[in-house]
Amino acid sequence: MDKITNKIAALPCDASFFSLEFFPPKTQIGFSNLQDRLQRMSQTLRPLFVNVTWGAGGCTSSRSLELVELCQRQLGLTTCLHLTCTNMKRRVVDEALQEAKIIGVRNILALRGDPPREEEYRLDTEEAEEEEEEEVKENNEEFVWAVDLVRYIRRKYGDFFCVGVAAYPEGHSDESHPREQNYEKDLPFLIEKVQAGADFLVTQFFFDVNAYTRFEKNLREHKSGVFRNIPIIPGLLPIQNYQILKRTTKLAHCRIPPGLLEALDPIKADDEEVKRKGIDAICDIIRDIQAVKSDQPRGFHFYTLNLEKVVGSILEQCNLIPLELSSIDGSDSAIDDSSATANGINGTKHEFPNSSPQIRKPSNQPSSRRPSLTTNHLVSDDHPSSPAPNLTNASNNQPITTTLREATWDDYPNGRFGDARSPAFGTPVSYSPCSLPCTPSQARCQWGEPTSPSAITALFASHLSGKPPCQLPWSDNSSPALSPETALIRDHLLTLNTTRNWWTIASQPAVDGLPSTDPIHGWGPAKGFVFQKPFVEFFCPISDWNDILKPHLTSQFIKPEVSFYAGTSSGCFESSESSEAMHAVTWGSFLGKEIMTATMVEEVSFRQWCEEAFGRWEEWARCCRDGGARGFLRAMREGVVLINIIGHGYRNGEGERLWEILREGVGRRKDGEVNGAEGV
Numbered sequence: 001m002d003k004i005t006n007k008i009a010a011l012p013c014d015a016s017f018f019s020l021e022f023f024p025p026k027t028q029i030g031f032s033n034l035q036d037r038l039q040r041m042s043q044t045l046r047p048l049f050v051n052v053t054w055g056a057g058g059c060t061s062s063r064s065l066e067l068v069e070l071c072q073r074q075l076g077l078t079t080c081l082h083l084t085c086t087n088m089k090r091r092v093v094d095e096a097l098q099e100a101k102i103i104g105v106r107n108i109l110a111l112r113g114d115p116p117r118e119e120e121y122r123l124d125t126e127e128a129e130e131e132e133e134e135e136v137k138e139n140n141e142e143f144v145w146a147v148d149l150v151r152y153i154r155r156k157y158g159d160f161f162c163v164g165v166a167a168y169p170e171g172h173s174d175e176s177h178p179r180e181q182n183y184e185k186d187l188p189f190l191i192e193k194v195q196a197g198a199d200f201l202v203t204q205f206f207f208d209v210n211a212y213t214r215f216e217k218n219l220r221e222h223k224s225g226v227f228r229n230i231p232i233i234p235g236l237l238p239i240q241n242y243q244i245l246k247r248t249t250k251l252a253h254c255r256i257p258p259g260l261l262e263a264l265d266p267i268k269a270d271d272e273e274v275k276r277k278g279i280d281a282i283c284d285i286i287r288d289i290q291a292v293k294s295d296q297p298r299g300f301h302f303y304t305l306n307l308e309k310v311v312g313s314i315l316e317q318c319n320l321i322p323l324e325l326s327s328i329d330g331s332d333s334a335i336d337d338s339s340a341t342a343n344g345i346n347g348t349k350h351e352f353p354n355s356s357p358q359i360r361k362p363s364n365q366p367s368s369r370r371p372s373l374t375t376n377h378l379v380s381d382d383h384p385s386s387p388a389p390n391l392t393n394a395s396n397n398q399p400i401t402t403t404l405r406e407a408t409w410d411d412y413p414n415g416r417f418g419d420a421r422s423p424a425f426g427t428p429v430s431y432s433p434c435s436l437p438c439t440p441s442q443a444r445c446q447w448g449e450p451t452s453p454s455a456i457t458a459l460f461a462s463h464l465s466g467k468p469p470c471q472l473p474w475s476d477n478s479s480p481a482l483s484p485e486t487a488l489i490r491d492h493l494l495t496l497n498t499t500r501n502w503w504t505i506a507s508q509p510a511v512d513g514l515p516s517t518d519p520i521h522g523w524g525p526a527k528g529f530v531f532q533k534p535f536v537e538f539f540c541p542i543s544d545w546n547d548i549l550k551p552h553l554t555s556q557f558i559k560p561e562v563s564f565y566a567g568t569s570s571g572c573f574e575s576s577e578s579s580e581a582m583h584a585v586t587w588g589s590f591l592g593k594e595i596m597t598a599t600m601v602e603e604v605s606f607r608q609w610c611e612e613a614f615g616r617w618e619e620w621a622r623c624c625r626d627g628g629a630r631g632f633l634r635a636m637r638e639g640v641v642l643i644n645i646i647g648h649g650y651r652n653g654e655g656e657r658l659w660e661i662l663r664e665g666v667g668r669r670k671d672g673e674v675n676g677a678e679g680v
Helices: 004-009 028-044 061-074 090-103 117-121 126-138 146-157 183-196 209-220 242-252 258-267 271-290 309-317 400-408 440-447 453-464 490-500 542-553 603-623 627-639 654-667
Strands: 016-022 049-052 079-084 107-111 162-167 200-205 232-236 298-303 503-508 511-515 529-532 535-541 562-568 573-575 582-589 596-602 640-647
Touching (some): 004 200, 028 061, 061 079, 079 090, 107 146, 146 162, 162 183, 200 242, 200 298, 209 232, 232 271, 258 271, 490 503, 542 562, 542 654, 573 603, 603 640, 627 640
Parallel strands (some): 016 298, 049 079, 079 107, 107 162, 200 232
Antiparallel strands (some): 535 640, 562 573, 562 640, 582 596
């Protein structure tokens, strides 16, 4: 297969091209659906090449290589494998490079990756030193920076691989010192990477086109001369919804021009309108860059989040789709927004991302891992047509417009409460396997180093009361205030937290047909109506679950009123539902559209979240310098169960019933318990 630089060199100097980036889906069904999507996009859009991401520390190595093989061998796409080196065993680097060579991949994007958290923890105890010694034995000592990986690839494989590296038009983000972010400080390191053997540059995404054009001009004119002819490909992040835009730009320290924010703020609760404005914004960026004189073909790299509709619309509007694959008479559009209908089960994450129909974050006690309740409302464009209940199946030989349903059924980033069938489910904002919403030093500052259940309860209670901390380990954002929706059920949540040490991390109240423009609960297009079932998700002691709550929820009279999912750090799982059950807990009815399901709770996504949620206990523990606090948090991780309980009543005052049931559970006593909670 071709090297990327050879393909670019073969283009006319005035040509434009594009590339698409994908990440390995979290679920097997998502992976299967991504295969359909990739085949469809390869036939209708024809990117010059595609990129496949690599999780921090090699956490997605097998899935990344599986996706690379699908793209390279089965679909015949020129594929570039991301490869990080920091916090990763050299053996894994060697195996990845060898496997890529066997598959036929000729292109590698060499990245440093997320820095190892151990360097930030600065643990001082003897136990910590032993842990770090073990880490050193397992991890490579040869790689510290991306340039080390570039040199290693050149030394081991010569010029077999075409090697790309990252560039940062606004400067590389440093969480600890964002004010010092300046691309001029990065130039010596970028020069070093190119001199070590890098063949092309792909930039971090940006929305300030002036920052990019200045950056490119300065590189081309740099006195070193190393950037004069090297391909520089600007990275673009299509805007899927307002909340993900805010979160990703904050994490990347990427500036949003005031004009763009002013355009999006009034429509931030309507994801369809946000997407339309976002498409216009990205198209303007592309046209502004194309207007700058260049002696080389102009390329654009799209961070797709495994979605296709918005990317397809941008490519079509900017005439980037190769002519032979576009409609001759212009009657067929790559993506026809006007004919899109809605249905589907989706949501977005944070986390960055993600994680399909636009996912609306349910009202949540701590700012939880979902985006904010009032701004991240989902509207799905369509539900997949499929021969089997859980599969999307596209007819890839049909014209572009006939595949619209398959293209748009999960059009918004899928998050924790999204559709696990979507390739975009659990969209990563960063590619860390289990990432806290802040650095270790910030974690110690916000949460201290607790050594008792009451200390953790105090953190949750303070957060619920609108006081610091503004975020908790399971948060996805750092909004200084709880959402107005959470405030409506604050007393119920405080009861669970303070009476029993049941620590709530996600929740929402019942809503029965309020206008979609409601200032608290509204989401989606105007002139619609929104609905919600109440639910709550929390950690509680395993003993409380077995002795108090589970018997209560499964009793004769309570059982028909609720559904639950429960999981532990060891992987134990139980539910009141069958494995195929899916619960729509937020949905809407809008003019001219099918019912839109914004928030889902079901087994696959819950199991995925369990793994991450318990991982955050461990990462919190590793932030602590005090050995007693680390041991306590690890004991908590092993001693609690994560539970999601859905109340089925939401009409005519039934929404309070879930909280009544939980209050009854809180008031029950275990055998031998005298009064109040035992602690853990």
